[in-house]
Amino acid sequence: MAGTELFGTIEMVDVFLAMAITIVIASFVSLYRGIEGPGIFNRIIAVNVIGTKTIVLLVLIGFIYERPDFFDIALLYAILNFIMTIAATRY
Amino acid sequence: MSDTTTITNVLTVMFLLIGAFFMLAGTIGFVRFPDFYSRMHATGKCDTLGEGLMLVALIIYGGATFVSVKILFLIIFILLANPTSTHAIAKAAYDVGLEPWRKLDDEVVWLNAGNGDTDNTGNTSEGRTREDGGEVR
Known part of the structure; x- marks a missing residue:
């Protein structure tokens, strides 16, 4: 799965890295509204939007560095984000 | 590099780009829209769809492995949880008493100007304050 090329010298890891950087930029733009x-x-x-962007970011990091532990962390983060939002609105 | 790998990679990049487009559009709407409810309208749908598309792209890239099953669970959970939390936030805001955004009074006067009905020019515009004093958030 590692090092599969897309076109010529562009590898898939570079595409994942570009998508991760895009998500980080979108998170910082959302942080403006949060502040x-x-x-x-x-x-x-x-906070909800940044959390849901972070889930995809964690999965992308798991694919970039080839560490399958990050998917469990992403699942836990999704559940924590949902529970946090429900608790904040119920309060 | 066989043909199957090429098709898989091209499909992955396509889904990733569409998902990133939806995420960026949702973020721009979240920053630029004038009201809390319309901001939630922007983020609640665009983020769910963008994330779903990006994770589908990663499933296509990963193939039929145990990791893909985990990401499939993640997609199902996001599709269940994200609209639920958006609805909970909107209902909490509505119960607190946040009012939806409407057009300002001078714009309404400008729309009614063809009818010769200029009665409601009394309270035009201090900024974004409405006639009942509720401030637009």
Whole structure:
């Protein structure tokens, strides 16, 4: 699975790395609304959005470095994110 | 490098690019929309779809292994949990009393200007404050 080439010299790992960088940039743009946004609900939904982006980021990191442990961490992170959001809104 | 690998890689890159497009569109909507509810409208759907597409791309890349089953569970859980949490946040905000965004009064006056009905020019515009004093968040 490692080092499969896409076209010529571009490998699949480079594509995954570019997607990971894109997700990180999108997370930082969302963090602007989390810091600046008026009211507490904008902050709650910003935390939710960043958490859901982090799940895909963890899976991509697991594919880049070829460590299957990261998928379990991504599953746990998804469950924690969901429970955190439900608890924050119930409170 | 056989043909099957090439097709798999091209499909993976296609799904990844479509998913990244949806995620970036959702993020731009989350920053640019004027209201809390419309921001949630942007993020709640675009993030779920973008994540689902990116994880489907990784399933295609990984093939039929145990890892793909884990990612499939992850997709199913995200498709269940993300709309649920979005609904919970929206209902909590509605119960607290956050009002949805409407057009400002001067824009409504501008829309009604053809009818000669200019009665409601009384409270135009201090910024984004509405007539009942509720502030748009």
